[in-house]
Amino acid sequence: MFTGLSAFPLTPVTSSGVDEQGFSKILNRLAAAHIDSIGILGSTGSYAYLTREQRNRIATLAKQLTGDIPVMVCVGAVSTDAILHLVDDAQTAGADALLLPVVSYQSLRDEEVFALFETVTRHVSVPVCVYDNPGTTHFTFTDELHGLLSSLGGIHSVKIPGVPDSPTSATERVDALRRHLRPGVTIGISGDAYAGLGLNAGCEVWYSVCGGLFPETAKQITEAAAAHDHARVTALTTRLEPLWALFRKHGGSIRVIAAAAGVLGLTDTDCLPRPLQPLTSDDITEISRVITALELK
Amino acid sequence: MFTGLSAFPLTPVTSSGVDEQGFSKILNRLAAAHIDSIGILGSTGSYAYLTREQRNRIATLAKQLTGDIPVMVCVGAVSTDAILHLVDDAQTAGADALLLPVVSYQSLRDEEVFALFETVTRHVSVPVCVYDNPGTTHFTFTDELHGLLSSLGGIHSVKIPGVPDSPTSATERVDALRRHLRPGVTIGISGDAYAGLGLNAGCEVWYSVCGGLFPETAKQITEAAAAHDHARVTALTTRLEPLWALFRKHGGSIRVIAAAAGVLGLTDTDCLPRPLQPLTSDDITEISRVITALELK
Numbered sequence: 140m141f142t143g144l145s146a147f148p149l150t151p152v153t154s155s156g157v158d159e160q161g162f163s164k165i166l167n168r169l170a171a172a173h174i175d176s177i178g179i180l181g182s183t184g185s186y187a188y189l190t191r192e193q194r195n196r197i198a199t200l201a202k203q204l205t206g207d208i209p210v211m212v213c214v215g216a217v218s219t220d221a222i223l224h225l226v227d228d229a230q231t232a233g234a235d236a237l238l239l240p241v242v243s244y245q246s247l248r249d250e251e252v253f254a255l256f257e258t259v260t261r262h263v264s265v266p267v268c269v270y271d272n273p274g275t276t277h278f279t280f281t282d283e284l285h286g287l288l289s290s291l292g293g294i295h296s297v298k299i300p301g302v303p304d305s306p307t308s309a310t311e312r313v314d315a316l317r318r319h320l321r322p323g324v325t326i327g328i329s330g331d332a333y334a335g336l337g338l339n340a341g342c343e344v345w346y347s348v349c350g351g352l353f354p355e356t357a358k359q360i361t362e363a364a365a366a367h368d369h370a371r372v373t374a375l376t377t378r379l380e381p382l383w384a385l386f387r388k389h390g391g392s393i394r395v396i397a398a399a400a401g402v403l404g405l406t407d408t409d410c411l412p413r414p415l416q417p418l419t420s421d422d423i424t425e426i427s428r429v430i431t432a433l434e435l436k
Numbered sequence: 437m438f439t440g441l442s443a444f445p446l447t448p449v450t451s452s453g454v455d456e457q458g459f460s461k462i463l464n465r466l467a468a469a470h471i472d473s474i475g476i477l478g479s480t481g482s483y484a485y486l487t488r489e490q491r492n493r494i495a496t497l498a499k500q501l502t503g504d505i506p507v508m509v510c511v512g513a514v515s516t517d518a519i520l521h522l523v524d525d526a527q528t529a530g531a532d533a534l535l536l537p538v539v540s541y542q543s544l545r546d547e548e549v550f551a552l553f554e555t556v557t558r559h560v561s562v563p564v565c566v567y568d569n570p571g572t573t574h575f576t577f578t579d580e581l582h583g584l585l586s587s588l589g590g591i592h593s594v595k596i597p598g599v600p601d602s603p604t605s606a607t608e609r610v611d612a613l614r615r616h617l618r619p620g621v622t623i624g625i626s627g628d629a630y631a632g633l634g635l636n637a638g639c640e641v642w643y644s645v646c647g648g649l650f651p652e653t654a655k656q657i658t659e660a661a662a663a664h665d666h667a668r669v670t671a672l673t674t675r676l677e678p679l680w681a682l683f684r685k686h687g688g689s690i691r692v693i694a695a696a697a698g699v700l701g702l703t704d705t706d707c708l709p710r711p712l713q714p715l716t717s718d719d720i721t722e723i724s725r726v727i728t729a730l731e732l733k
Contacts, residue, residue: 182541182542187514187515187541187542188514188541189515190518217484217485218484218485218709219709219710219711220487220709220710221487242541244479244485244539245484245572245687245688245690246571246688247711248713250713251711251712252711254711255710255711258710390543390545391542391543393542412516412517413515413516413552414516414548414549414551415544415548416545416551
């Protein structure tokens with residue numbers, strides 16, 4: 140399941156709590172698009188802002204809604220105990236895979252991170268994807284650590300935060316990481332603006348925020364990548380530059396995707412968990428224009 | 437209560453969970469030293485690693501053990517909802533003040549942080565201290581934001597992460613911040629290695645990790661500061677340089693203080709919540725030597 144398009148949907152949270160109806164509408168779009176897998180409760184899925192009970196409810200809902208599409212559940216938390224509880228909940232809910240970030244409060248050492256992954260992979264029966272996202276979790280992986288983690292049989296993929304900004308450097312980066320990994324462990328690109336570079340550099344999967352709301356748009360890109368049509372991947376991702384520009388302008392994708400979900404009528408435009416606040420109406424108007432102009436769907 | 441020595445104790449966590457007996461022994465040392473206040477569940481108090489129930493239990497225990505010494509409870513969490521639940525728990529447990537860090541996952545904007553503090557200060561009846569600790573929470577305050585926050589009547593102190601490394605620059609730093617603050621809001625130095633510089637620069641309180649385990653040693657320093665004896669403050673804090681060197685060597689104070697609590701026989705030397713791991717026996721031997729050589733108590 141760690142190839143192709145893995146879509147990372149928003150978990151809308153309104154003033155009355157998690158908007159289950161809105162989440163269901165978002166998931167139904169993903170199911171209808173027949174994408175390769177769904178990654179719920181990622182960063183855009185606001186795992187860090189939700190209680191264990193809310194996360195359990197979202198995982199259960201997702202499994203009910205997505206039919207045969209495999210569901211990966213993010214089990215990130217600061218403490219190992221909390222992670223293990225979330226792992227148990229996710230497995231009981233029917234998770235097909237787990238995504239494990241290293242959420243640090245005190246700085247963590249590599250050996251502590253290795254021990255964490257060892258504990259979790261021993262504890263579970265489903266495959267685990269390593270979530271490398273220093274921008275939010277404040278832990279920076281080395282390739283050596285990725286290599287060590289991939290020696291654990293339970294690790295099946297690595298979600299990387301981006302690649303250098305040229306095709307040659309991107310390929311060198313992906314090749315360098317791959318030399319450290321156990322054969323068969325896939326590399327997934329995230330940071331949507333890097334999707335084209337990453338896929339053309341050999342990443343087998345796009346862990347995609349864009350795909351969590353606009354699965355048809357994102358699927359065209361991973362299908363072009365599967366056909367090894369580098370020029371088309373580049374054209375299709377370059378075309379989305381106005382969307383990536385919005386992500387940059389608003390300090391990441393979550394506020395833009397939340398506004399976009401509101402614009403599409405799937406939930407309220409104010410659907411972020413506090414302390415996060417919605418964008419202004421002017422910003423939302425601009426987002427609406429970009430959705431229309433790029434025919435995002 | 438936001439002056440003098442505010443000691444920040446460890447919350448020991450062993451393989452069987454929170455070591456309440458160990459925590460009680462640590463708190464009894466603080467009560468016996470008649471310090472000015474106690475800040476429980478700070479970063480060294482591992483709030484980020486504990487459940488709501490564990491934090492509630494620790495706050496209740498602290499109030500039972502500390503007699504007339506005011507207790508400040510850290511209510512940090514990623515989501516506003518979680519913070520408000522922790523605030524309610526802390527007030528019910530008898531907290532005399534609350535310490536509120538800005539734990540960020542998605543990057544936060546100043547207006548989001550202001551709204552968070554506005555929500556919390558409206559919700560509570562006890563004073564609140566702003567916890568500025570970018571090293572762990574990954575939010576960086578501007579002085580302008582500190583000024584805005586201090587306009588909220590409920591804010592009574594600001595815990596800053598350190599000062600520049602010379603007496604003149606430290607004084608300029610503290611003066612610059614103070615010009616932004618509502619009169620009466622105190623400035624507290626943390627980052628123990630900066631204690632002497634900060635106190636001599638006019639900080640009214642030392643939010644002290646060292647004081648959480650070695651209250652007599654720390655109290656000598658805040659008493660010298662209260663007597664405006666700058667030379668003695670400098671001499672007493674410079675003398676502790678081998679302890680600050682251990683904090684630097686081990687990426688912060690928590691692993692050193694945890695080991696030290698074990699060396700003193702108050703808890704196990706392995707008393708950190710996973711994924712944090714204890715130091716090696718060689719490191720613990722070195723820490724034991726420093727405790728003896730500096731006569732820490």
